[in-house]
Amino acid sequence: MAPRSRAPLRVMTTTRPPPLLPSAVLGTLIFVIIEAMMFAGLISAYLIIQTSAVWPPPDQPRLPVERTAFNTAALILSGVLLYVAARAYRRDRGSARIPLALSILLGAFFVIFQGVEWVALIKEGMTLTSSTMGSFFYLIVGMHALHAVVALGFLGSSWLLLNRRRLNRSTFAASQVFWYFVVGLWPILYWQVYL
Amino acid sequence: MRTAVSGVLVASAILASPRLALACSVCVDPDAANRTAFIVTTVLLSVLPLLMVGGVVAWLWRRAAQLRVETALPIGPVGQLGRVSSPLPRAGSSRSTRSR
Numbered sequence: 001m002a003p004r005s006r007a008p009l010r011v012m013t014t015t016r017p018p019p020l021l022p023s024a025v026l027g028t029l030i031f032v033i034i035e036a037m038m039f040a041g042l043i044s045a046y047l048i049i050q051t052s053a054v055w056p057p058p059d060q061p062r063l064p065v066e067r068t069a070f071n072t073a074a075l076i077l078s079g080v081l082l083y084v085a086a087r088a089y090r091r092d093r094g095s096a097r098i099p100l101a102l103s104i105l106l107g108a109f110f111v112i113f114q115g116v117e118w119v120a121l122i123k124e125g126m127t128l129t130s131s132t133m134g135s136f137f138y139l140i141v142g143m144h145a146l147h148a149v150v151a152l153g154f155l156g157s158s159w160l161l162l163n164r165r166r167l168n169r170s171t172f173a174a175s176q177v178f179w180y181f182v183v184g185l186w187p188i189l190y191w192q193v194y195l
Numbered sequence: 196m197r198t199a200v201s202g203v204l205v206a207s208a209i210l211a212s213p214r215l216a217l218a219c220s221v222c223v224d225p226d227a228a229n230r231t232a233f234i235v236t237t238v239l240l241s242v243l244p245l246l247m248v249g250g251v252v253a254w255l256w257r258r259a260a261q262l263r264v265e266t267a268l269p270i271g272p273v274g275q276l277g278r279v280s281s282p283l284p285r286a287g288s289s290r291s292t293r294s295r
Contacts, residue, residue, distance in 0.1 A: 033244070
């Protein structure tokens with residue numbers, strides 16, 4: 001066997017530059033941009049239909065503006081609590097559990113309350129096929145509810161990982177981006193559809 | 196002669212051209228509210244993707260500039276730039292494998 005050199009081994013270390021953005025966050029951002037364009041298309045079609053037809057259509061129930069305003073406040077509070085959870089996570093990961101749980105609960109309350117309102121509207125005669133207004137209402141609000149449910153699923157999974165101390169920053173950040181999109185989109189939909 | 200022929204050809208083309216169809220639903224809708232709605236939504240759908248993608252790109256650009264400043268190596272006296280580390284034990288030390 002060849003004798004080992006007695007000279008100290010000099011190892012060159014090169015550090016990779018840190019990524020500008022975690023891949024999970026960039027992927028979620030691209031997804032959010034695509035979904036925002038989808039909602040922009042739906043809102044555009046709704047605006048044009050409103051001007052070219054008798055609006056609101058006759059014999060359709062009035063939308064629950066006040067109750068949905070309360071629901072909107074609950075959703076916005078959920079977004080604020082998620083921001084508080086994110087700040088707490090940076091300081092001490094364990095302290096983010098309670099605000100994150102509250103954020104998820106408020107988000108779930110929003111989705112369930114919207115479902116209750118839907119049942120009431122269906123009983124009053126506004127269905128997907130009853131009128132153009134019904135079609136657009138259930139399509140636009142339904143798509144938002146679907147996004148809310150999926151985003152809540154991601155937040156719930158983040159909470160479970162946080163409890164097991166296995167939540168990493170990029171996963172949590174991606175969940176946050178999705179929920180902020182759901183929360184930020186709803187006031188625009190409320191303004192256009194309900195008011 | 197050439198100018199006269201060109202002029203005759205151009206005049207003939209203009210006289211023979213068909214009337215404009217005026218089929219655009221944005222420009223010639225008789226209802227003003229409809230026209231406004233079409234124009235507003237056209238602007239929205241055109242500008243929104245530019246704003247969103249442009250915003251993300253601008254944010255990434257600023258973040259890259261910030262990281263370049265934060266990760267720039269300090270310039271020290273000659274000989275200290277590119278300092279290396281030696282994770283392996285030196286020959287003859289107690290951690291050397293030759294003593295086993």
